Amino acid sequence: MLEIKDLCASLADEEKQILKGVNLTVEAGKVHAIMGPNGSGKSTLSYVLSGKDGYEVTGGSAALDDEDILEMETEERAAAGLFLAFQYPIEIPGVGNMVFMRTAVNAQRKARGEEEMSATEFLKEVRARAKTLKIDADMLKRPVNVGFSGGEKKRNEILQMAMLEPKMCILDETDSGLDVDAMKLVAEGVNALRDKGRAFLVITHYQRLLDHIKPDVVHIMAEGRIVKTGGPELALEVEQNGYSDILAEVA
């Protein structure tokens, strides 16, 4: 579903390369995890894939279901089925959570030539999904992420993911800032969305999230490239020994 070949990228005004040839294939229905030391380029990868300003692709390609996404605008990639769960979700004062989600859902449907969701349909759907994530009606009315706790913000990301029904979900350190209970709730939300037509790329520092969102494949990213790929046991190895052995191996 997602095919990244030799992707190289740098910050727009700088010469320093951050991504130095990333190769990664994520098949539909699978969960891939990316771990790696700070500064390895994990978040940069998620930003380059989602089209954030400020980055320049200097080589390679990235395709979603064989469509080149690097040529598309951010919103086009979203309509094509790409979703990024932000590490630090953004606050939008004065814009209600429901209003935001409904605008997003309908913007994507319109871009795909589909019918917009009716208000009643939308309400029903949101309420059902919100219930499983323990997001109450009050939170749905509040402005997006304003005054939300860390756990609430992350659950809100998962709620948006559930409503938008994306094909390729990138979770950028979804567990950062969460206590154990909040993390379990978020993991449950993600697991409930697993589907043979959907793939997940979970970027994380810690093994514990992967206890709840069991990955099919684990990658280690360092210095702008994927340096090692393995099964779930690779994450356990990192948890035990850190990255130095692996980095020494590939140096």
Added chain:
Amino acid sequence: MQQADTGTKMVHLGKNTKSRIVSKGISAGKAQNTYRGLVSMHQKAKDSRNYTQCDSLLIGGNCGAHTVPYIEVKNNSSRVEHEATTSKVDDEQLFYCRQRGMDEEEAVALVVNGFCKDVLQALPMEFAMEAQQLVAISLEGSVG
């Protein structure tokens, strides 16, 4: 290049009177927006209070916003407060909206409407709906 110089006048004549002013100004393109507000507390307006909030939103790097408060107090027990904020439509907010599927214009319109919400909510519904549409239309083409 538009220049708008508008504002309010609030005159307190009686004791214990209270007032609240919320001004939301949006500048885009090469516009200059000025809010000029007079708050006048007369001699007999003892223990009167005013709170003025003046918020400016700047879209793009070539516009400006100005606030000129005029405060006249003729007694020693009045309380007059004035707060001003200036903000721009945050790139991060736009990226967030766009990553969820909205195009840049839709995203700016959404954020701007959020900015004006306090004022729009106080208007009669029919007017508020038109005002919202008007904001979206005014923003068309002024972004990017």
